[in-house]
Amino acid sequence: MSVRGAVVAGAVPSQASGERPLAEQVVSPPLPLPRGSLSEGVVAALRDGAPPPPAAAGDPDPWGDDLQLALHTLYELHYRGFAGVDPDLEWDTRLLGLRGELERRFLGAVRDELPGSPPVDEVIGELLVEPVDGSGISHHLKADGRWWQMQEHLAHRSVYHLKEADPHAWVIPRLTGRAKAALVAVEFDEFGGGRPERMHSELYGRLLTGAGLSRAYLAHQNSAPAPMLAVVNLMSAFGLRRSLRGALVGHFAAAEITTAPSAKRMAAALERMGAHPDCVEFFTEHVEADAVHEQVVRHDVIGDLLRREPELTPDVVLGVRATELVEGRYGEHVLGAWARGESSAHGRGREQAHGQEQEKEKGKEQGQVQG
Ligand SMILES: [Fe+2]
Numbered sequence: 495m496s497v498r499g500a501v502v503a504g505a506v507p508s509q510a511s512g513e514r515p516l517a518e519q520v521v522s523p524p525l526p527l528p529r530g531s532l533s534e535g536v537v538a539a540l541r542d543g544a545p546p547p548p549a550a551a552g553d554p555d556p557w558g559d560d561l562q563l564a565l566h567t568l569y570e571l572h573y574r575g576f577a578g579v580d581p582d583l584e585w586d587t588r589l590l591g592l593r594g595e596l597e598r599r600f601l602g603a604v605r606d607e608l609p610g611s612p613p614v615d616e617v618i619g620e621l622l623v624e625p626v627d628g629s630g631i632s633h634h635l636k637a638d639g640r641w642w643q644m645q646e647h648l649a650h651r652s653v654y655h656l657k658e659a660d661p662h663a664w665v666i667p668r669l670t671g672r673a674k675a676a677l678v679a680v681e682f683d684e685f686g687g688g689r690p691e692r693m694h695s696e697l698y699g700r701l702l703t704g705a706g707l708s709r710a711y712l713a714h715q716n717s718a719p720a721p722m723l724a725v726v727n728l729m730s731a732f733g734l735r736r737s738l739r740g741a742l743v744g745h746f747a748a749a750e751i752t753t754a755p756s757a758k759r760m761a762a763a764l765e766r767m768g769a770h771p772d773c774v775e776f777f778t779e780h781v782e783a784d785a786v787h788e789q790v791v792r793h794d795v796i797g798d799l800l801r802r803e804p805e806l807t808p809d810v811v812l813g814v815r816a817t818e819l820v821e822g823r824y825g826e827h828v829l830g831a832w833a834r835g836e837s838s839a840h841g842r843g844r845e846q847a848h849g850q851e852q853e854k855e856k857g858k859e860q861g862q863v864q865g
C-alpha cells in the first residue's frame with residue numbers, strides 16, 4: 495500500500511477476520527539456549543538474577559555466536575522481554591553497562607570493515623544499481639533453491655520480521671519536521687495503516703504458518719545463525735542510541751531501497767516451489783510498498799534530516815554501508831553452508847541438511863510443496 499493510501503484509509507481498529515486467539519500469541523518468548531560463557535552468563539543473570547558476566551567472558555569474536563546472542567538477548571529486554579524475567583531488568587545498570595561494552599566491540603568491528611566515508615549520494619546511488627549477475631540468496635532460491643533451504647531462510651529472518659519496523663520506531667522522538675513526518679508515514683504502512691491484519695509482522699506470521707513453520711515470536715532464535723543475529727543487533731544498536739540516529743535513518747533507507755527487487759525474486763521463488771499464497775503475499779506487498787517507501791525515505795527523510803543536521807552525513811553513510819555489510823555476511827554464511835551441502839542453521843550440520851532433503855523427497859512423493 496502506498497503511503498498516501500495508508501493515510502487516506504485511516505486507522506480503523508477492527509476485530510479483523512482471521513485474527514488468532516490471544517492464547518496462541520506469544521508475548522514474551524522463553525530465554526535462548528546459550529552459545530558460550532558470555533551468553534550463558536547473560537541468560538543466568540536474567541533467569542536467576544545472578545551478577546552479569548564480565549564483558550571479556552566467552553569467545554572474543556565480535557561476529558561470533560556467543561557475543562551476538564548475548565547482545566541480542568540484552569536488546570530483547572527493550573522489545574518484548576522474556577517469559578519469567580523481571581521486566582525492570584531492562585534498566586539494570588550492570589546489564590546496560592555490559593550491553594554498552596558489547597556494542598562498542600560489535601560496532602568497532604563494523605567500522606573496521608568500512609574505512610572512509612564516501613558521499614551519501616554515491617552510496618545510495620550504488621544501492622539502486624542491481625548487479626546483472628546477482629548472486630544473493632533470493633537469486634539462488636529463485637533459480638534452483640530447494641524447499642528446505644527456503645524454510646531455513648524464512649525461519650532465520652523471522653527473528654527480525656516478526657518485529658518488522660519496531661527498531662526504526664525508536665528514532666521517531668529523535669527527529670523533527672519533515673523527516674519525522676515522512677518516517678512516521680512509512681512506519682504507518684509497516685504497522686498496517688491501523689489494521690492489525692495488515693501489519694508486515696503479521697503478514698510474516700502468516701508466511702511462516704504457510705511454510706509449515708512456527709510463527710511464535712522468537713521461535714527460531716536458537717537456530718538463527720550469528721550473522722542473522724548481527725543483522726538485527728545492528729538495527730537495535732542504531733535505534734537505541736540517539737547519537738546514531740543518522741545511522742538508523744541510513745539503515746532504513748538501505749532496507750527500503752533494496753527490498754523491492756529481492757522481494758520480487760522471493761515471490762517468484764515461492765511461486766516456483768508451489769508455496770502457500772500467504773508466503774507469496776508478504777513479498778508481493780513489499781514489491782509495491784517499498785517502491786514508494788524508497789522515494790519517501792530518500793527525499794523526505796534523509797534529505798530533510800541532512801538539511802537540518804548536515805554533520806550527521808557520515809552517520810547516514812555508515813548506516814547504509816553497515817546494512818549492506820551485515821546483509822552480505824548473512825548471505826555469504828547461508829550460501830556457503832548450502833554450497834557445502836550443509837544446513838545454515840545454528841547447531842545443525844550436514845546430517846540435518848541431508849535429513850531435510852530426504853524429508854523433502856518424501857513430501858514430493860506425497861504431492862506436497864514442490865522444491
Ligand atoms: Fe515491511
Ligand SMILES: [Fe+2]
Nearest residue numbers: 750783784787
Ligand atoms: Fe517498507
